[in-house]
Amino acid sequence: MQVAAAPSTREELGSALAAAAEAGTPVRFRGGGTKQVWAPAAPAGTVELSTAGLAEIVEHNAGDLTAVLGVGVPLAEAQALFAKEGQRLALDPPDGGATIGGVVASGDTGPLRGRYGGPRDLVVGMRVALSDGTLAKSGGKVIKNVAGYDIAKLFAGSFGTLGAIVEVSVRLHPVAPETATAVGEARNAEELARGAGAVGRSPLEHHGIDVRWRGGRGAVLARFAGATPRPQAEAAAKLLSAEGLATEIVDDDEPLWDEQRAAQRGPLVLKVSSLPTRLPELLRTADELGGSVVGRAALGLSWLRLEEASAQAVEQLRRDFIAAVQDRPPDLDVDPAGPIDEGVRTLMARVKERFDPAGVCV
């Protein structure tokens, strides 16, 4: 892929995009470059526009728990700044080098999703550049706002196919002083799902219920955060024990969750959208395919990791589940998004045509 000059302002990014559109050249946007394989192969002659030059942290309004970030700001850099005020942007996907733009455009999330939602839920305003040269904004920088259409949600997870995200306003959250995690080891898929379900339906205010699974065994991780998280973790451990899981409580729990995050990456990773009660079925399929799973049990979102990539495995999984291919070898010939109903595809095409009339954002 040809790399165009890196723009350093949103106007320059907009002009570069418009120029490519005028010439009919397909364009891709590149942030940290950590998820390039998540998109289909780019057509020949595609030009890459880097967002690295738009890396200004425009505002951090600590008192209002909001921030405005240039699209190319590395997420870790923004988090380091927010941390000084005891705050964070509650997005914790696994990549160290990802930019805020890449995380938003791919809709990538980590374990904090269970409590705080994903990019769609935390972005409160957005500036975009469209292929016809338009620079526009939607939303604002307050956390509550229903003025105008929610263009930011449309662009979150759109992989840059409607235009370029150039700036985002985000809602921040305070970092809880203490955390504790109840871990329950399960010997079979049903036990695991029962344990996760029992905690998920309890009134305990969890900061994420994750599962991990490999080779017929797994664990439930129920995390609690706040001023006094341990009593809740103990209560969760009781619920897990009652379902037959072997439990312990981990106070210094960060490494556990780093592992959960890390397991969302691999040679072939499929993100599965399902329902909590279908977890055992998914875990059995994972066993059949020889893969491992981590997931946000209460949300019904799971990441299936396979050590050996095969298009056949993707096809097999998609017979029963909605699954997007994330990490993959670049030469593995699969459609990353997976099948989309015709009615939705038609509507998506109409949206695409309006936002990217030149059809160059690929």
Place this chain on the structure above:
Amino acid sequence: MDGGEVELLAELSAAVGAEHVVTHEHQLRTYESDGLLQYAVTPRAVVLPGSTAEVQAVVRACHRAGVPWVARGAGSGLSGGATPVAEGLLISLSRMRSIVEVDLANQRVVVEPGVTNIAVSQAVGPDHFYPPDPSSQIVCTIGGNVAENSGGAHCFKYGFTTNYVSGLDVVLPDGSEVTLGGPELDHPGYDLVGAFVGSEGTLGIATRIWLRVIPKPEDVRTLVAFFGSTVQAGEVVSRIVSEGIVPGAIEMMDNLSIRAAEGATNAGYPVDAGAALVVELDGSEAECETRFEHVKELCGEADSVRVAQDDEERELIWRARKAAFAAMGRIAPNYYVQDSVIPRTKLAEVLGQIEELAGEHELQVANVFHAGDGNLHPLVCYDGAKPGEAERAEELAGLIVKACVDAGGSITGEHGVGVDKKRYMPSMFDEADLATFQRLRCAFDPHGRANPGKVMPTPRLCGEVPGPYRRHPLEQAGVAERF
């Protein structure tokens, strides 16, 4: 009545049954306004479909006849979003009130649009609840909540309608039906659910809605603290939030609101207090206990603090807050309610400006607000019977909105733009922004038949192929408006 209209009405009657097509003038009057009575328009007819297929038949008939339409839930909205159009139909979803499925194992509920907000929480109680809770939750419908992206007192902690909708069956303006999302999160493709929620009925009609519900918190603690001024109370709000405490609800009322609400409810609020701050924490017992003690300490400078000892006392504290709008009749015969949002840290500054502006206009403004997220509800009180006062009130309301936007806020936090606030849209969005909004609308509704005249400040059409927006030379010279 012309031939085309007779034909359309016959088609509608065939689709939904003649008894569900309203054409009598006096019956149509019932539907001429929503919760914002300043706007009243009599529609050509009102149709009440009872199923997705009937909605489809109605919308398809309108599509063929080139007739615009407005969808309506309970009609409790406060932005005129369900104000009918004179040349069009009003499609009431009030007959579609089935709770289709309650799946607590997966914490999902499927409802038709006419189901009330409170009915969802009732259907999943006592162990679960549906968090968005607009004040009108007893009557307002989920279909209306989806259209407006409704919030409520608890949204600072729990989020808005958009955070709880995972899927929608939508009848598009051409009469076709499409399922966006579903029971699962993160369906492949664009987040059209996210684009649809909050689109104020301009993209289509949701006929089936998948919602997430969550477990009810173990414990709830509520207090109300009374301060000498809203500035003092505002400082406490800032301190609570900066300590990392996220209250389930944190609401403030100023003296005028306190006086009106107390007169109506006898909730025991001191009528000489400058501000009342209601703080409610929910969550685990241990967490509530620790945090609540902390909140009490932070309220140390209050003139008095009342802690609810049981549900009855909690209800009493909330009764005054919830009655505040309705009680304004005690202050003045009429009022304008605004819904602006400001960054919370600008509270003292903006309240000062509002007070000054109210003085200049010789009118009273009562302030009731969701303090956590900076959503103000200034109530501009006036007497419509006094010549010129309504106009003065309207001008004052506009200046208050402007002050909020200038402070970095928004013209609306939860009521929507509708017809009432569309004139303020240019204060937040420039022409390129508005034209970009229009692209989304055109993708769903190229003929502009769904709730026309709402959201956008000026009417606009959809071109076949949207070209780049270029300012006309005359416009550039400042001699002509684009529309």
